[in-house]
Amino acid sequence: MENFFVNIAGLIRDLIAGFGLNETLVYLAMVIVKFVAVLVFVLLNVVVLVYMERRVAGFFQERLGPNRVGPQGTLQLVMDIFKLLSKEDIVPAGADKFVYKAAAYAIFVPTILVYMVIPFGKGMNVIDLNLGLFYILAISSVTTMIIFMAGWGSRNKYSLVGGMRAIAQMVSYEIPYVFSFLGVIMLTGSLKMSTIVEAQQGVWFIVLQPIAFIVFLIAGNAEINRGPFDLPEGEQELVAGYHTEYTAGRFAMFYMAEYANLLAMAAIGATVFLGGWQGPWLPGWLWFFIKMYALVFGQMWVRWTFPRIRVDHLMHLNWKVLLPVSLANIVVTGIGIKVYQMVRMMGWW
Amino acid sequence: MLQQYGGLGVYLILSIIFPFVIVIVALILGPKRPNPGKLTTYECGLDTQGPTWVQFKINYFLYALIFVVFDVETVFLYPWAVRFQALGTFAFIEMLIFIAILVIGLWYAWKEGALEWM
Numbered sequence: 001m002e003n004f005f006v007n008i009a010g011l012i013r014d015l016i017a018g019f020g021l022n023e024t025l026v027y028l029a030m031v032i033v034k035f036v037a038v039l040v041f042v043l044l045n046v047v048v049l050v051y052m053e054r055r056v057a058g059f060f061q062e063r064l065g066p067n068r069v070g071p072q073g074t075l076q077l078v079m080d081i082f083k084l085l086s087k088e089d090i091v092p093a094g095a096d097k098f099v100y101k102a103a104a105y106a107i108f109v110p111t112i113l114v115y116m117v118i119p120f121g122k123g124m125n126v127i128d129l130n131l132g133l134f135y136i137l138a139i140s141s142v143t144t145m146i147i148f149m150a151g152w153g154s155r156n157k158y159s160l161v162g163g164m165r166a167i168a169q170m171v172s173y174e175i176p177y178v179f180s181f182l183g184v185i186m187l188t189g190s191l192k193m194s195t196i197v198e199a200q201q202g203v204w205f206i207v208l209q210p211i212a213f214i215v216f217l218i219a220g221n222a223e224i225n226r227g228p229f230d231l232p233e234g235e236q237e238l239v240a241g242y243h244t245e246y247t248a249g250r251f252a253m254f255y256m257a258e259y260a261n262l263l264a265m266a267a268i269g270a271t272v273f274l275g276g277w278q279g280p281w282l283p284g285w286l287w288f289f290i291k292m293y294a295l296v297f298g299q300m301w302v303r304w305t306f307p308r309i310r311v312d313h314l315m316h317l318n319w320k321v322l323l324p325v326s327l328a329n330i331v332v333t334g335i336g337i338k339v340y341q342m343v344r345m346m347g348w349w
Numbered sequence: 350m351l352q353q354y355g356g357l358g359v360y361l362i363l364s365i366i367f368p369f370v371i372v373i374v375a376l377i378l379g380p381k382r383p384n385p386g387k388l389t390t391y392e393c394g395l396d397t398q399g400p401t402w403v404q405f406k407i408n409y410f411l412y413a414l415i416f417v418v419f420d421v422e423t424v425f426l427y428p429w430a431v432r433f434q435a436l437g438t439f440a441f442i443e444m445l446i447f448i449a450i451l452v453i454g455l456w457y458a459w460k461e462g463a464l465e466w467m
């Protein structure tokens with residue numbers, strides 16, 4: 001069971017190689033196969049997450065949530081997809097057409113690219129980049145620009161305010177978010193995702209870096225504009241924020257990107273802090289899945305429990321609390337590692 | 350190495366194609382009956398007043414400035430963190446001085462009220 005998906009990939013590879021192609025073409029074909037696999041994984045999970053969010057929200061607010069279409073409302077998602085795809089596509093007359101359209105096409109690109117380096121199980125990375133974690137940070141920060149493109153291009157006051165808030169919030173919270181990984185990297189000495197997972201053989205990094213984990217959770221939540229940090233799309237004041245003017249397929253892209261980002265965040269957290277695919281008894285990929293969904297559930301719990309944060313509190317929390325804390329965490333981790341090395345060298349332990 | 354980044358390039362192209370597929374499917378399935386009322390800017394039913402693309406609050410710009418400083422810092426911190434265990438204590442103290450300089454910058458911004466939302 002451990003190598004179930006790896007074996008399937010091997011079988012497909014042998015099948016393609018059986019056509020007598022040369023090595024580069026086989027590699028290219030495998031690239032496409034893996035892309036489709038990741039895309040299907042992400043889309044299926046997005047669909048499940050949308051349903052899960054609505055049910056979880058229902059339970060937290062003591063109501064039922066969707067429960068009419070199909071058993072326990074599970075077919076609601078299928079209906080939602082058809083509804084979204086069969087609506088009229090509107091481009092407002094006042095919009096900056098190029099920017100407006102480009103934003104909808106681009107929003108899903110960084111999200112899906114982040115998944116390419118995440119180890120879903122033992123040997124189950126699509127690409128095991130040696131810059132893994134840095135790549136994730138670099139790619140995911142592009143999202144800020146795209147959200148601003150959507151907000152600006154719509155030529156709608158709600159969208160503009162939403163886009164401005166999004167850029168201020170995501171740019172600010174990116175710094176503690178990026179710093180929270182530094183402690184882990186200092187302990188591992190590598191940016192490669194598989195090495196980070198293997199370094200957690202004995203003890204998970206959540207034990208060694210508890211403060212970094214908390215900073216990661218808060219800043220990550222703000223990065224994906226969810227939970228108490230959903231100012232860029234606060235329904236009560238901004239309708240839907242930066243994607244107010246989008247309809248049909250384009251709206252679907254924004255909606256999917258939001259949930260795919262949530263899942264990516266949980267996957268990164270599970271990999272970096274919760275030991276990735278490591279765990280007893282069950283196969284690795286199942287462990288990864290369980291950890292990922294535990295984090296997703298945590299994010300949903302936070303979202304439906306806390307009221308929306310005020311904008312000055314938002315900035316205060318970031319620059320005056322999270323940033324100093326994460327900087328201090330780096331220094332403390334550094335001193336800790338040096339002391340540990342010294343103790344080992346002196347032979348006291 | 351080259352193979353990995355080549356693969357990433359292919360992923361980039363594929364992930365750009367995917368949204369086009371979704372949007373085109375939606376365009377085919379959806380109706381197409383535009384009218385002037387439908388194409389106006391959505392503002393909860395009222396006509397939009399005045400220009401939308403205006404000069405925005407200056408506060409956002411201040412945060413962007415502080416952000417640039419710390420974002421550049423991360424570029425220096427990442428390679429250092431990767432080689433941290435191999436480098437000696439000297440490199441650690443150097444980086445402490447570097448962080449201290451930036452913390453002074455943060456303290457100054459804090460003191461001058463750049464971090465207050467007005």
